Amino acid sequence: MPVGYYDRRMAETLPRASDLFSQPTYLPRVTRRDGRAIEDALAGPTLFDSGVKLDAAVVEATYAVEDSPLLKRLRESGVPQLVDPQTLRFTGKRFLTVAQFERVPYRPATRITADSFTPSDADALAREVMLFEQHAGASWYLAAALPYYDQDLQSWLRHNDRLLAASCAANGATDLDRKPLIAQVAPGRRLLAQPELVINRLLDHPVSAVDVQPLTLDPIKDSIEKLVQYAHFLRAIGDAGLPVIASRVGAFGLVLSALGVAAFDSGLAQAETCNLASLNRAPSQRELEGGGKTGGSGRRIYLEQLKTTLSESHATAIIENRALRSHVACPLGCCRHRGFENLAQRGRQHYLWVRDHEVDLLRKRPSEGMRADLVYEQLRTAREIGAVVTRTLRADAVEAPSFEHIDRWIAVLARETMLAAAA
């Protein structure tokens, strides 16, 4: 059993990785914009209502360097933190122009390429990442990793092998406390199609879990086939005995949880996608000149009954429609005493409450089959309400959001649970 590899001293103060991943878990990906939301959610809406209970949080390295009051607050509240080292970003040029990366101590001076990265680079990077994470107060190490690009895949496999071996060797040696180590895997198209290429390598090392961030994944827009392939990849790792954290998946994480994936993360009130190429692309002329607004900066609101994160304008159109608002009411602590008032401003806090509630419902279902039934039921309801929303808004000549992903998610869940039943 690879789970539970850590020093006994640590076990007394740290939640054990095997406990964390023993039931469906959601990890918020915390950014500098989420301080207020997390603070409010932890505190609870009134003195008599308890707040949201966070099992853990993912903090990106570029935010962890700031050591903000929010991160201190999370530590004081006993919320374990996982630092995403963001080393995947080092294969593009973009990080060199992003101010937040300047303070990340292990940031290389130039872009990492398949040819230029050496074994000693790997050893140094693995160690420096862990030193940084230890200093940032991380509860577990998330090992440095590079993308598994289709091109030069053999080189990237070799570089990642070296990084993981070096991380495991450094864990508990000299100035690094021993903590559970989580491997990071960023598969491209070829690796997604061949999970066995990476699983045997992971099993060679004492890792407690695996964090998966595909190079491209868009749960809202991707085809059924692509989502099924991704789910297979995650389940293949899980079946090998390694708990999986599916990173940046938004509400699709519920479908994955129902399929036995241990944990998922996503930012608050974001319709998450994985797209390393877009994160890494060179800044446009417009951005360099400080002008242009890039996509996705608008506020977003998650509506639980629709299992969808909507743009503020779509959400407002639904909430302000008297025939529709009762279909999407939020009975949780975030909205209980104020209805939908200022929901756009409270979007992140509301997201945290709702996601916590959704995962809690899943946890109350003891078996994978019961969890799948629950999510299946929720998605069917979302499809029905989505159809009502579309009809009603169109009748009022208001542009309606798309809910096509709900059908695809139902198909993914149906296909995967049928497979499980047949097995």
Ligand SMILES: [Zn+2]
């Ligand atoms: Zn709410």
